[in-house]
Amino acid sequence: MEPTPLQRALAEAPEKTRAQAARPDEEFFVFKLGAVTLAVLSKHVREVSRLSPMTPLPRVPSFVLGVVGNRGQVMPVIDLLRFLQQGESKATRGGRLFVGESSGLLVAFLADQVIGLRRIFVADKLPPPAGGGAANEFLVGIVQHRELGSLSLLDLPRVLTAARGSVVRR
């Protein structure tokens, strides 16, 4: 006897609901600096701390604001806005420092406000906009985030390497 349409359909039906195809995502550390919202892969962020007294360094590029002592270690503080040639940060009372880490390099970065960790789908990343200037070199992409609006995703290891190179060359 020919199976009925229902029997045919049931013969191919799964026994349980299929899992949705996995959408790969990455965890980013999100912070505000001036008018921009930036994000870096959280694996490159070691810690966040209050803004501690900074000691200016002579003869360094203007994006190096100085050095701070952090857990017994001296580390330079970088203003990302100056580094990316997007203006300059103001060290405010509510400001924070986050410690970025890559290949053994530890550097503190100024942040006006720390937003926190967010998971971002890899497929949602868009290429940096054309004509973004020098900053584009250090962006891995941008994301239109439902909650936070436009996020610029920063390649922190590249920033660290370039900043170090720029300081050492002087």
Added chain:
Amino acid sequence: MSDEVVATVEIVLFDIGGNRYGADMTQVRRIGRADEHDSVGTPLGAPTSGRRALIFSPSEGQEVCLPIDGVLGVQTVRLDDLRRLPPAAGRTPFIIGAWLDRDQTVLLVDLFSTNPFRTEAQHA
């Protein structure tokens, strides 16, 4: 009671433009007036007030000065609290490290390396 001997070094603390720096006490011959000596210039920035200077002698018979705003005192510092600067903080030759004074980082200066009149022998 512990018999542990803590190694220390004496540094002279001074102020230039509102920033605190330290130098090895043994390098400082005396504190004087900036306008009475050859000056190494203002490698750490110009003093904002006062005409004081650290006078040091990088070689026999030579006296030069580093203009400063004022001397803040002499501090005995534990060697445990001294740090080298990380490479990303630059390679300014006369900044030889830092002293972690609680939450404040004090840059340590090698006075002799600020001297633009150094001889080849001193460079070596």
